[in-house]
Amino acid sequence: MLCKSFKRMNACRSVRCFLTGLLILVITIILLLICKIRLQRIADTEAKGTLADLCYQYTTKRITGSLCQDLCDLETLKFKSSISGGSNKNVILMEWHNSLMVLKSRVRDQNNLSPLTVWETNENQERVLSAPTVDFFETVISNEVGSLLQTKLEGDKRGLIVKLSDEKYDPENEKPSVAYMNTLMNLVQQEEYVNFKFYRKLTEFPQVLGYCGHFYGVEYIPPDQMLSSITLRTYRNRMPWKHRAMIALKLLDLFTSLDGNFAEAAEETHMCDVKAENFGVGDNLEVKVIDGDMIFSSSKMKSILEEEDCSKHSDCDFFDCEGICEVSKGRCTNRRRNFNIQVLCRDIFNTGIRGTQLLSNPPANFKKSIRSEVIKCSHLSRQEWRDFKPESDPSMDLRQLLLDSCLLPTT
Template identity: 25%
Template sequence: MRMKYFFFSWLAVFIGSWVVYVQYSTYTELCRGQDCKNTICDKYRKGVIDGSACSSLCDKETLYLGKCLSTRSNNQVYMGSWGDLEAVIKCQMEETLRFDLGADTEPRKEAVLFDKPTKGTSVEKFKEMVFSHLKAKVGDQANLLDLVGLIISVADGNKDGHISLPEAKSTWALLQLNEFLLMIILQDKEHTPKLLGFCGDLYVMEKVQYTSLYGISIPWIMELFVPSGARRSMDQWFTPSWPRKAKISIGLLEFVEDIFHGTFGNFLMCDTSANNFGYNAKHDLKMVDMRKIVPEVSFKDLIRDRHCETDEDCVYGMDCRTTCDQTKKKCTTEVIQPNLAKACQSLKDYLLRGAPPEIREELEKQLYSCIALKGTADQMEMEHSLILNNLKTLLWKKISHTKDS
């Protein structure tokens, strides 16, 4: 009996130690915040880069990287604080040399080494660089100069009315990132987190209080033993009350409107997972992660040369799918589902669970009509707008008289 107890005790210690080791190794691989800070601050102190967050991060140390939220080693994400403000800090650790539809990092067209613009570049030349880059990324639009002006105003980190070379290098690096560009484009929209500051290609954004559309956090050890089906059921049970879910859902529909043929073009939502959407204490939707929201123009430009054997080769993120032209063995450029259909797919179970009986049938009908949308939104603009407005109206009429609205 003693030998039996000794054996099982030893086995428990061995398994426990192995699990702790694996978790520690995973954490140290994913969470490289100190490496990120060291790299950024080294370049800042050498005068290579500058930005509104550099002094706080490297000199005053009032910008603090706290809890690690990274899911990829080359995309560092931390909950932190900047003085009295709670914030989220994001940092790019490695170069992404090309747009890779099979990768989980966001598409970046070129290596970002803070080597552009070069010494001697004038502000006017820098504006021309930004203009050309944006033209390739979001398309040739009449108001592109307005977007250049917005970016130049953000680039002036210390607000002294001048763009220094280090500030320009930081801005150029950040312009390779879709999320940074989208935060500038949508800076006045209520569902986009605010950009608080930057240093090099590290940027600081507003913290979102609730960081998933639904779900519950459980200890990682329990995650190992909970079946995926049971986990999905648990997630759906742990949601706000239905009127609050309706308000959050209206926010998501409004965000779809914001990026559909907005001021500076159309953007594609390539990952509509629940953990990319959050909300605040007032149950207003706030985007948590916009790295997989890509400009339609650059997406089409890059996917058309993608070699394919089947449709599965023509996927970016989780949700941006095109078809494979079997005669040419190339991906076509038109996404199968518009943003609205993907958003409705994410909201279906979320909204139908606990829906008031008097609107459940109509709500289900409208959601399935929305999910059935196919082809580009350009080709069905009227139907797209009608379905979106009908859904918003149905939800709003039901909650407009409640305190949750």
């Protein structure tokens, strides 16, 4: 009897412990949800304040832009939510003509950008903006973009401004306003805006739909829906292999199109932040870059890599762009030891812990060969390099396997 009593007591304790643990878990989840909701409300409030400030600056003629009137006067550009995710970048989801748009800026406050003009006090003791000459404006913009891209640009200074601006620019007949010049100056200090403008001919980059002040609007492409590990682990059985293989092929097309196509110049492009959330997948399985801050020309990449002291190669790494250390001199060289498609295979196509589940569970007769090609693409031997660049496209065989697997009957 005594033993049975002890067993009952232990069973009761186990049940109580389980229920207590379950209660603590439920309370924790509820508190986390409440915290998340409050943080989102705070972010939304800040975003609305930012939009109100943009309208104030527009109505007081301090900024300009093709989206300002829709945002402030016509109310056709409407706030949906802040999607900044706690980063320094300000990202706001908007509705525009019944479609979604993302308003973005590298900085929350334009005062964190270098102004083209300064406030001065006139003879009436009124604060007014100083107005630079057209030549000064064009020279500063050209120098800023040249410094940002560090590659030879086609055309003249005036043509460059026309390419970067969504508004009419004809200084021969109408001198640009101070608001216009300040707005463009704030925009060209943002790498992503300039990159998106120069890559506008490539369908793999979102279209810039306009701007208002230091914020620019791009088409909304849902991020991280088909490329993230968590999503694909949850939904991969619902997502046909053909769809996932097509996404992988589109990614290969994107990375191939970057080579020799930087800013319309014959330079290799370096993408130094290759992760799932930086790519979006549309309804038609079109893959697009949705975060373009870390895209550089070879000239820019060289200047970035050679700035550091080092004792080993990893000291020279710049995010996903891995550098080379000249150990005898203790300085990083200006050469990169990996390349874009290799990083794509390692961080996106790989189905291990580091990669995603995009290429997990392929058709049985392709499983071994696709895995082998992904590994080969991720870890090239030194013999396959020529001046730290592969002699041939290392993804060619992988591309063919993906194409062949798409021809199989849908399962």
